[in-house]
Amino acid sequence: MNQFKPPLSSQPPSQDRFGLRLSVPPSLPHYISPLSPIAFLLRAALIFPNKAAIIHPEKGIRFTYVEWAARCLSLAFAIKNTANWKKGDRVAIIAPNTPMILESYYGILAAGGIATPLNIRNNEREIAYVLDHSGASVILVDEEFAHLVPEQLPSNVTVIISKDTGGKDGIDSDQYESFLHTGRQEWEKAEKQEIDRWGKKGKRGWELIEAPKDENTPCCLCYTSGTTGRPKGVLTSHRGSYLAACANAFEFQLTSDSVYLWVLPAFHAAGWTFPWAVTAALGTHYIIRKVDNDLIWNALRDHGVTHYCAAPTVNIGLVNHPKAQRLPQTVRVAVAASAPTAELLQSLENLNVIPVHCYGQTENYGPFVKRYMEPSWSKLAVQDRAQLIARQGHGFLVSDEVRVIKTGKENDSIKDERDLIDVEADGQEVGEIIMRGNLAMLEYYNDKVATEKTVKHGWLHTGDLAVRHPGGEVHIRDRQKDIIISGGENISSLAVEDEIASHEAVLEGCVVARPHEKWGEVGHAFIVLKQGRKLTAEELRQYCRSRMSKFAVPGYIDFVDALPKTSTGKVQKNVLRENLRQAKL
Structure with a gap:
């Protein structure tokens, strides 16, 4: 790692002045600086130029903040100089967790483009659909996933393949590194033109890049999983991304001492804005290409990791790994998709890992609601604490508080916001979560119909069903599509799963609706047992009855041996439902 020497594209200028600031459009008054997450990188490079920004141990790569700032600027100029490039063009990224995908969230934005990360777990047909729908003019792809790029592409599309070398093997051996080198040459050419015209007053480095005139300019296009149809492109802005990153840095207590481990795929909802949040906090990005429990434990034990994000199913694998041991440093993990069970909570706490339960969607820049801990909880039994932590909680610092509104007849004839009726704060009445404000998407890209179905009367409707407790915190009961209606009774699949997971022999479980002649639907549970444990269906039913x-x-x-999961570790209930449908049960 210490022998790594960054290529020219990733080295700061030899002269004293780098110009670590964006130029502000002259039309803006002095009291306005457009909010853009690009600013986080330039600030970090100015304050801690020689601090590690990125550590990629699998490849022996390490970039300081000033080197990373140079590298991202080289990428920006490389993109700006691709054939027929224009502002607002989409740049697709097909990559696991690598330096390339993280720097794309700076370089693409600086070029005036829209970062469009794709799910590497999608198949060729799904990738082709997203590329066509987004109209991406540039594709940055990791070599391992180059097979996902369609063979037949429009002639105006540029494809750049990365070998994830960081340039240490020479730029000629890696197309992406050669692309960055070209960008560096274009950067130096633009700088020379400035100096030739203005002399010492000429702009240098990042000063050659102008901040967006409108901070609501789109910067990311992230596609949903498409579990209920075609994936939808969620369009988000510079301003929203900036504020979401600030919120994540604050809510998860990121600091300049933080080492963030990339377990969450950086392509998922722009990595929940953590590519910007970690940098905003002046922390360090620690990269592994895939979820590997052995590598994760090496990072946790030996490299001072302090934060990561992961679904409960990922954490279940970690706490049951042979290397699991109590850590000397406190580690915070942002947990989403479902709440940690009492058993998982106890296992994590025994390892000095503190779960922060949050909730969000791609449409909300990732997490935007969090369960806020109270000091008195430390005196409670773990089962009681788990029940409190299971609630999703309240809106983030920069977000408006969410609402839970009645569904059904009360809201069938809504004409405006005044007709939206909130559920009682009794922890019992179920309604739909709606939200608005800084952490709401702009729209679904090129899909007016879907946008109008989701954004109504000034509020974004999430489709998630929840109750509101007397303390004001929301508590998700289920997705509308995951509710099981049996004999006229609404059954929360999440509530049933929580109870099943509390059985000492169960590693994880999932419950979906199965058609039934008499009751319409009943629950069908898929259970993964802990290694070496035995349990019969009747024993589990008896446990559930109690x-x-x-x-x-x-x-x-x-x-079953395993449950089908998304790239973020969330169980794919749609796959289980489809399997039941095909079995014609």
Whole structure:
């Protein structure tokens, strides 16, 4: 690692002045600087130029903040000088967690483009759809996933392949590194023109890049998973990304001492804005290309990791790994998709890992609601604490507080915001979560119909069902599509899953609706047992009967080796439902 020497594209200028600031459009008054997450990188390079910005141990790569600022500027100029480039063009990124995908969130924005990260777990057909729908004119792709790029592309599309070398093997061996080198040459050419015209007053480095005139200019286009149809492109802005990053840095207590481990895929909802949040906090990005429990534990034990994001299923794998041991430093993990069970909470705490339960969607820049801990909880039994932590909580610092509104007849004839009726704050009445404000998407890209279905009467409707407790915190009961309606009774699949997960023999479980002649639907549970443990379906049903209403007990139980999951570790209920449908049960 210490022997790594960055290529020219990633080296700061030899002269004293780098120009680590964006030029502000002259039309703006002195009291306005457009909010853009690009500014975080320039600030970090100015304050801590020689601090590690990126550590990529698998490849022996390490960039300081001033080197990374140079590298991202080289990328910006490389993109700006591709054939037929114009502001607002989309740049697709097909990559695992690598320096390339993180620097894309700076270089593409600086070029005036829209970063469009694609899910590497999608197949060729799905990738082709997103590339066509987004109209991407440049594709940055990691060599391992180059097979996902369609063979037949429009003639105006530029494809750049990265070998993830960081330039240490020479720029000629890596197309992406050669691309960056070209960008560096264009940067130096533009700088020379400035100096030839203005002398010492000429702009240098990042001063050659102008901040967006309108901070609401789109900067990212992130596609949903498409579990209920075609993926939808969520368009977000410079301003929203800046504020979401500030919120994540604050809410998850990132500081200049933080080392953030990239477990969450950086392509997922722009990495929940953590590519910017970690940099805003002047922390260090620690990269691994995939979720590998062995590598994760090496990073946690030996490299001072302090933060990461992961779904409960990922954490289940970590706490049950042979290398699991109590850490000397406190590690915070942002947990989403579902709440940590009492058993998982205890296991994490025993390892000095503190879960921060949050909730969000791609449409909200990732997490935007968090459960705020109270000091008195430390005196409670773990089961009681787990029940409190399971609530999703309140809106982030920069976000408006969410609402939970009645569904059904009360809201069938909504004409304006005044007709939206909130549920009672009793922890019982179920309604839909709606939100608005700084952390709401702009729109669904090129999909007016879908946008109008989701954004109504000034509010973004999430489709998630929840209750509001007397303390004001929201608590998700289920997605509308995941509710099981059995004999007229609404059953929360999440509530049933929480109870099943509390059984000492269960590693994880999932419950979906299965058609039933008499009841319309009943629950069908898919269960993964802990290694070496045994449990029968009847024993599990008996356990469920003691903890829930009879109608909520799963009618069918299958024991499986693994559950189908998304790239972020979220169980794919749509796959399980489709499997049942194809089986014609």
